Amino acid sequence: MTTLKRYIDAGTSWTKILEINGDDKQAKIISTKDFAGLNLAYDNATGHMADKTRKYQNEVLSLAYGAKKLLNNPENATIVDIGSRDIKWVKFENGKYRDLDWNGSCGSVTGATVEMLCKFYGVDTAHLPPQDELIPVTCGVFGMEKIMDEIASNVPVNVALAKYIHGIAHNTWIFAKKPRKIYLSGGFCLNNCFIESLKYYCEVETLGRFVLVEGLYRYLTGSRLKR
Amino acid sequence: MRLVGIWGYPDPEILKKYPDSEFIDLDINYNAPTSGILPDAYCRIMRNIVDNALFFRDRLDVIIASVGREKCDSGWFASHILKDMGFNVIETRYEKYNQTLDIPISRSNLPLKKKINLIMEGILTKTRNSFRETKPEFGFWGVPPNDLDFLDIFPGTTHVYGWTRCVEAGRPADLELEMFADDNVPTVFFAQAFCAKMQLAKYLAKKYSGLYVDIDDKASNSARAKIEAFIKLG
Numbered sequence: 001m002t003t004l005k006r007y008i009d010a011g012t013s014w015t016k017i018l019e020i021n022g023d024d025k026q027a028k029i030i031s032t033k034d035f036a037g038l039n040l041a042y043d044n045a046t047g048h049m050a051d052k053t054r055k056y057q058n059e060v061l062s063l064a065y066g067a068k069k070l071l072n073n074p075e076n077a078t079i080v081d082i083g084s085r086d087i088k089w090v091k092f093e094n095g096k097y098r099d100l101d102w103n104g105s106c107g108s109v110t111g112a113t114v115e116m117l118c119k120f121y122g123v124d125t126a127h128l129p130p131q132d133e134l135i136p137v138t139c140g141v142f143g144m145e146k147i148m149d150e151i152a153s154n155v156p157v158n159v160a161l162a163k164y165i166h167g168i169a170h171n172t173w174i175f176a177k178k179p180r181k182i183y184l185s186g187g188f189c190l191n192n193c194f195i196e197s198l199k200y201y202c203e204v205e206t207l208g209r210f211v212l213v214e215g216l217y218r219y220l221t222g223s224r225l226k227r
Numbered sequence: 228m229r230l231v232g233i234w235g236y237p238d239p240e241i242l243k244k245y246p247d248s249e250f251i252d253l254d255i256n257y258n259a260p261t262s263g264i265l266p267d268a269y270c271r272i273m274r275n276i277v278d279n280a281l282f283f284r285d286r287l288d289v290i291i292a293s294v295g296r297e298k299c300d301s302g303w304f305a306s307h308i309l310k311d312m313g314f315n316v317i318e319t320r321y322e323k324y325n326q327t328l329d330i331p332i333s334r335s336n337l338p339l340k341k342k343i344n345l346i347m348e349g350i351l352t353k354t355r356n357s358f359r360e361t362k363p364e365f366g367f368w369g370v371p372p373n374d375l376d377f378l379d380i381f382p383g384t385t386h387v388y389g390w391t392r393c394v395e396a397g398r399p400a401d402l403e404l405e406m407f408a409d410d411n412v413p414t415v416f417f418a419q420a421f422c423a424k425m426q427l428a429k430y431l432a433k434k435y436s437g438l439y440v441d442i443d444d445k446a447s448n449s450a451r452a453k454i455e456a457f458i459k460l461g
Contacts, residue, residue, distance in 0.1 A: 052448065060456035086449060090460075097460045099436065102453040 006040065007220075009062065009213040010047035012084035013112055014187065017042075018213045027210050046216045048085055057216050060100055063185065064090040065222070066215025070207050071183065078179035081211060082172055083186040084112040089176045103175060110168055111187045117147065117164070121157045128158050128193035132200075134166035143167060162193050169197035178202075185211035230286045234276050235293025235302055236350055236399035238319040242291065250351050253279040253290070256373050264308065270421045271373040271444050273301045280309055288315065295320030297399035299423055321399060328397040333387035336361035340378040342387055343371050346395045361386075365458060366414030366437070369428060373419060377446035380454050381415075388414065390424070408435045413461040415440055415454055 009016040015035040017028040030038075032049050044055045046062040059081070067079035073095060080089040087110065088102040118125055135150070137143035143164055150160040176182060181203035188194045189206040198204050231248040256275050259282035265274050280290060294303040297320070310316045332345050335358035345354055363386035370390045372378070388408050393399050406427065408414050414435055418428035420443035432439035438457040442450055 048448075058452035058455055060453055061459055064456070064460060088453075100438070100453060100456055100460070102449050102456075 006042040007213050007217050008035070008042045008045045008047070008050070009059075009210075009216065010035065010045055010049040011187075012048050013115065014084070014209070015047070015049070016210050016213045018210065018217055020217070027213070029209060044216055044220055046212050057219055059212055060088050060090060060102055061219060062212040062215035063088055064097060064100070064215065065219040066211035066213070067183065067185070067207070068092070069214055069218045069222075070211060074183075077183055078176055078181070079183040079185060079207070079211070080172060080176050081185040082110055082168075082188045084115070085110065087172055087175055091177075091179070099177070101175065101177075113144065114161070114165060114168070114191070117144070117161055121151075121161065123158050123161060125191055125193065128162040128165060128191075130193050130196035131159060131162040131166050133163050134170050134197075135160075135163045137164065137167035137171050162197075165191065165193045166197040166200070169194055170201065173198060173201040181205065183207050185209070228286070229288050230283060232280060232283065232287050232290040233293070233350075234290075234305075235298035236321055236394055237291045237293050238321040241317065241319045242351065245289075245291075248288075251279070251283065251287075252347065252350075253283075254371070255279075257282070259283075265305075268421060270301055270419055272370070272419055272422070273305055275373065276302075276305055277308070280314060284314070290314055290316045292316050292318050293321065293399075294318045295322045295400060296402075297321045301423075324398045324401070326397065327404075328395065330387075330392055330395045331358040331360065333392045333395050334358075334360045334363070336383045338379070338383055339367055339381040339385045339387070340375050342385075343375070343378065343391055346387065346391055347371055349395065363409060363412045365461060366408060366412045367391075367417065368408055368414050368431065368437070369417035370419060370422070370424065372417060372442060372446075374442060374445045377442070377451050377454065380451060380458065382458070386412065389416075389427075406431060408437070410435065413437060413457065415457060417442070419443070 005020040007018045010032055014029055015032045019026045046057045046059050050056050063081050074092050075095050076093055078091045086103050091099040135143055135146045147160045147164050151157055183205050185207045189208055195204050228249050230251045231245050232251050232253045234253045253276045254272050259278040262278045262281040264277045292306040294306050306316050306318050332342050361384050364384035366386050366388050368389035390405050393401050393405050398404055414437040416428040416432040416437050416439050418425040418441045420441045425441050429439050
């Protein structure tokens with residue numbers, strides 16, 4: 001008889017679930033709102049919406065462990081997770097953890113803002129053409145104001161949004177200390193406009209949306225990372 | 228009870244003139260109501276000073292205000308503002324020193340919050356206790372934060388650097404000492420948001436491969452979590 005183990009990365013908008021049942025391993029994703037309604041038991045959690053008073057592991061550690069696993073112990077790599085709310089990154093150098101950061105508030109409204117804007121203007125993120133120009137997004141509120149100004153100046157909505165996404169990509173690259181290559185984790189792995197915009201500055205390789213939850217599992221079951 | 232307010236590190240010779248007084252450190256957050264005198268987006272410590280001064284106004288006989296390089300220009304400006312508002316303010320500058328005191332608390336095995344509180348209390352009363360030195364596994368560089376609670380994340384093997392160490396050494400305007408850090412000790416370089424020391428903290432974090440953290444009022448979950456990750460990965 002095997003026992004089901006369930007680990008979750010409860011993000012601001014989406015909850016990533018990893019279920020382990022013996023040799024069987026399944027990854028699922030549902031909206032955090034829906035997940036809350038299911039009242040599913042879980043063995044451990046990471047993510048902004050996780051209940052931090054119980055069974056919780058912080059997201060940067062989960063990212064570090066997940067990246068280590070998915071990249072098979074990288075020698076040199078910068079892994080950036082960018083989702084609905086914030087950006088966090090870890091860097092490995094000579095096979096060891098070297099540096100990290102996590103933006104907390106200013107400039108942190110990222111994926112959720114893009115989703116809201118696309119819904120508001122009825123634009124499919126798959127149809128956003130990457131733009132050479134960018135809208136600065138150090139402050140999300142000022143960034144949104146610029147989008148509205150552009151649209152009011154007859155710039156097509158999808159172009160204005162693509163410039164905003166380019167701004168987020170540029171901000172991400174700067175925040176991660178301008179690496180030569182970024183291994184990308186999180187919801188923006190599905191946003192081609194973001195990926196192509198980020199490629200103006202560095203190489204990009206996507207790791208998908210399950211890096212943190214994989215890292216949570218690895219953290220709880222494997223050996224510990226050290227500087 | 229009547230009070231003598233202080234901020235920063237006033238000249239000890241001036242403090243000696245008030246031997247039997249009850250002091251209150253206006254830098255500390257006592258949850259005084261917001262006075263609205265300073266902008267909201269401003270150093271939280273300076274806002275504490277002004278808000279506390281207004282809150283305790285009826286009990287303050289005098290404020291001994293640190294306005295030299297041991298504090299900052301904001302301290303100097305606040306002193307002028309409070310004088311203009313009718314407070315009795317004595318300005319002090321404490322920038323020259325005859326000696327360097329030992330720093331046993333900064334190097335001790337006490338919890339970090341306790342270390343910082345003891346060092347700051349030492350401005351008025353030096354402790355005579357002895358402390359057990361510990362080998363530093365981590366470092367905390369910076370001023371005493373407005374939010375002392377996040378210091379609980381650090382283990383007792385954390386040494387204190389930056390301005391707080393300068394205070395223990397009795398040299399609060401010694402920039403060379405303030406900029407010192409140990410090469411091989413993973414260190415969190417903390418600055419209060421909107422403080423000029425953000426410049427030093429950011430620069431030193433890069434120089435020593437540490438973690439730069441600026442916090443405004445209370446440490447956010449993200450700030451706490453990145454410090455925790457830095458320590459666990461350290």
